[in-house]
Amino acid sequence: MKTHIEFTRAPIVVPAQKNSSREIGACLEFSGIVRELEHGKTIPGLSYEAHEPMARTQLEKILRELGAKHPFEEIFFIHRLEFVPVGEASLFIRITSRHRQASLAMMAELIDRLKADVPIWKNSETV
């Protein structure tokens, strides 16, 4: 189970897809995109900040925990920080696994855990 965790201040570049194994049957990709309406107000984008080293440690721990339940081949986790304009991705996750169930369960639980326990914050910037 290989994991790649990255924080970037530039637009997210989706990593090239190369299957590391001929036993991968599922590739699931999630992009979280900044929406124009935040609590009913039109915004130009969101600003993200993080406690980066702690966020990385927490993510590694969460991936180990979830990976024990949902065996995956590889995960790419990329979170953009600072200002992200509406329509651009703040988050990209790719999970590959033998069977689809592991990727699907992993994705749902990983995002839930991200939103509960990983020290990253968004602030809406109103015009």
Add this chain to the structure above:
Amino acid sequence: MKTHIEFTRAPIVVPAQKNSSREIGACLEFSGIVRELEHGKTIPGLSYEAHEPMARTQLEKILRELGAKHPFEEIFFIHRLEFVPVGEASLFIRITSRHRQASLAMMAELIDRLKADVPIWKNSETV
């Protein structure tokens, strides 16, 4: 809720991503990839056949049913037919929605329904 259903006999080409709305917060993509081992045997690939017009009708019905529970913005569904070599995708699904929960639930349920009710069959081609 826009839907695109496609069957192709050539390698799947992932459609360009253009967000149709500034209210899309989640984009989820699934690729189903042919694995080398099928029931413990090494295979060069899988051959798919379908009752294409019926598969399309069934998919449209399933998407209407599931869309009522999990409102999505747009779905691309592409299934490759005939021979698909190991390592290449037989299936590609993209779902966009306002919130991630709709895309994630839709994806899991759509693939379950595909594997239960849509007239598509695979045959392994052993060397």
Add this chain to the structure above:
Amino acid sequence: MKINVLTFAQTRTQLGFGEKVFDCEPNETPREIFRRLAPEFDPGKTIRVAVNQEYADWDQPVGEAFELALIPPVSGG
């Protein structure tokens, strides 16, 4: 009346054709039609039948149907 009969996957092997036009009556059921055109064939509990591209009952008359298809367990994805 004429009805177009389609078979797929293992049912194509079992019946020896993929698509063929047969004569039938509107009050015949799919079970009766297949019993007549392939007496050896037994759908068992796993093979479904589709009438006009919708899953149908083996024992419901086909009516003015244009198409009858054998749907063995599917395995797309």
Add this chain to the structure above:
Amino acid sequence: MKINVLTFAQTRTQLGFGEKVFDCEPNETPREIFRRLAPEFDPGKTIRVAVNQEYADWDQPVGEAFELALIPPVSGG
């Protein structure tokens, strides 16, 4: 001993700094340290504290910690 104190999001506004080095004792708890350096600040039930980049107990002595961070409710993704 010296401890590096980090604040984020609304706690940075509340405390007026993002990162600062303070003096403290190993037997002091995070609650005691913050009460001393920001008497007005109340973590309530929603703000967590991290000691050396792990979630920690507000009332557990910090020991030989190098870092103390205020973690208001997170909102990544």
